[in-house]
Amino acid sequence: MESLFPNGWGHYLAGGLVMGVGMSLLFAATGLIGGMSTVFTTVWSFFSQAPYFRDARFLSSRTWRLVYAAGLIVGAFAWLALGGEPFVTGIPAWRLVVGGFIAGFGARLANGCTAGHGICGMASLQPASILSVVIFLATAMITARVVAAFA
Amino acid sequence: MKPRAALFVAISGALFGFGLALSTMVKPEVVIAFLLWRDMGLLLVLGGAVVVTFAAYHGLPRLMRKPWVGDAFGKHPSEMSARTLGGAAIFGIGWGLSGVCPGPAIAGLGVGNWPLLFALAGLFAGAYVQGRFFASRDTP
Numbered sequence: 273m274e275s276l277f278p279n280g281w282g283h284y285l286a287g288g289l290v291m292g293v294g295m296s297l298l299f300a301a302t303g304l305i306g307g308m309s310t311v312f313t314t315v316w317s318f319f320s321q322a323p324y325f326r327d328a329r330f331l332s333s334r335t336w337r338l339v340y341a342a343g344l345i346v347g348a349f350a351w352l353a354l355g356g357e358p359f360v361t362g363i364p365a366w367r368l369v370v371g372g373f374i375a376g377f378g379a380r381l382a383n384g385c386t387a388g389h390g391i392c393g394m395a396s397l398q399p400a401s402i403l404s405v406v407i408f409l410a411t412a413m414i415t416a417r418v419v420a421a422f423a
Numbered sequence: 424m425k426p427r428a429a430l431f432v433a434i435s436g437a438l439f440g441f442g443l444a445l446s447t448m449v450k451p452e453v454v455i456a457f458l459l460w461r462d463m464g465l466l467l468v469l470g471g472a473v474v475v476t477f478a479a480y481h482g483l484p485r486l487m488r489k490p491w492v493g494d495a496f497g498k499h500p501s502e503m504s505a506r507t508l509g510g511a512a513i514f515g516i517g518w519g520l521s522g523v524c525p526g527p528a529i530a531g532l533g534v535g536n537w538p539l540l541f542a543l544a545g546l547f548a549g550a551y552v553q554g555r556f557f558a559s560r561d562t563p
Contacts, residue, residue, distance in 0.1 A: 277462060277464055277467075278461070278462055279462055281464060283445055283446055284446050284447075284464035284465070284467035284468050284471075285468075285470075285471045286442075286446070286471075287441075287442040287443065287444075287445035287446020287447070287468055287471070288442065288446055288467055288471025289474075289475055290438055290439075290442035290445060291438070291439050291442030291446070291468070291471070291472040291475075292471060292472040292475025292476045292479075293442075293475055294434075294435045294436065294437070294439035294440075294441075294442060295435070295439065295476040295479065296475055296476055296478070296479030297431065297434065297435045297438060298431065298432065298435035299479050299480060299483060299496065299497075300483050300490060300491060301428070301431035301435070301490055301491045301492055301493065302428050302431055302432060302491075302493040303489065303494065303495050303497050305497045305498065305499045306435065306436075307499065308524075309546075309550070311525070312525065312546050313553075316551055316554060320555070322555050323558075324554040325554055335424050335429075336424050336429070336432045339429050339432045339436065340432050340436040340439075341436065341529050343433040343434065343435065343436020343437040343439070343440060344437070344443070344526065344529045344530040344533070345529060345532050345533040346433070346437045346440065346533065347436060347437030347438060347441035347442075347443075347533065348440040348441065348443060348449060348534050349533035349534070350437065350440075350441055351440075351445055351533070351534065352444065352533065352535070356445070357534075358535040358536075359449065359450055359531075359534050359535065359536050360536055360537065360538060361451050361452065361522075361531075361536055361539065363451045363452070363521065363522055363523075363538070365541045367520050368451075368521050368523060368539065368542040368545065369542070369544060370517075370520060370521070370545065371517045371518070371519075371520035371522070371542065372517065372523060372528065372541065372542035372543065372544065372545020372546045372548075372549065373517065373546070373548050373552075374513060374516050374545075374549060375514050375516075375521065375523065375524060375546060375549065376517070376545060376546035376547065376548065376549025376550045377513060377517070377550070377552055377553045378510045378512070378513030378515070378516070378517055378549070379510065379525060379549075379550075380510070380549065380553040380554065381506055381507075381510030381513060381514075381553050381557060382506070382507045382508070382509075382511040382513075382514055383500065383501070383507060383510070384499070384501065384507075385514060385524050385525045386469075386518070386524040386525075386526065387524075387525065387526045388499060389499075389501065390469055391469070391473055391476055392480075392499040394473050395473050395476035395477040396477075396480050396498060397477075398499060398501040399501075399503060400502055400504070400507050400508070401499065401501040403503070403508060403511075404501070404507055404508060407511040407512050407515065408511045408515030408518065409515065411511075411514075411516050412458050412515035412516070412519035413460075413519065415458075415515065415518075415519025415520055416459050416519040416520075416522075417458075417459065419520060420455075
């Protein structure tokens, strides 16, 4: 256990369960599926006239996705207010920008990220989501190893 | 969106964000430690979230005819295609390079992790390039 979870395991499991409760409440109340990456597309519908961003499924979901994203920030801040430690990452800015760009492009191409495929897709036992998770875990592990070798 | 629906969406998002902060997924360093097999915590986060969500997705439509303030229960649209699987492979490269994925990039701002603004800029730009130049004509 020590070697698998050098920082303990309780907060990981508790956090995951709370996330599941959030997804479940969203589903019970509204029937919506709480993936995260689509918000990065729907926000563009406010600024761009390009046909893809004007798609009905983006125009119809852009409001709740923004509310949902705002909720994420409020929830994380609530954790901070209840005694959580503030945190500022030391990952270099270029890795955040370039990695964010690649992840944003890939997640939208795949129509899902760690939330959409990882949680929602796997929870609904969708084969394409389960395979997507295996694939992105593999490419992420390889990339992290390569970066660690050069860092 | 009806105000009552918006309230439920906000509370759901807040629970999700609280969970991301509690599980330290808002720290890219923790994600990268997982990807390097130094700390398996992310598996517990994902597993815990999937188990609860699985119960909801499969149980609630049997217990309730429709959601409290919605018209129908939705489904995550996953399509087995080169686009989905190729996109997943590309997503993983960006995730492994930055340690950041969409949910934590947003939630992390709530714990003061301001450099995630760099990651958010990248995520928005990546989504723009995908929608503008790589959108599929026939599939969602």
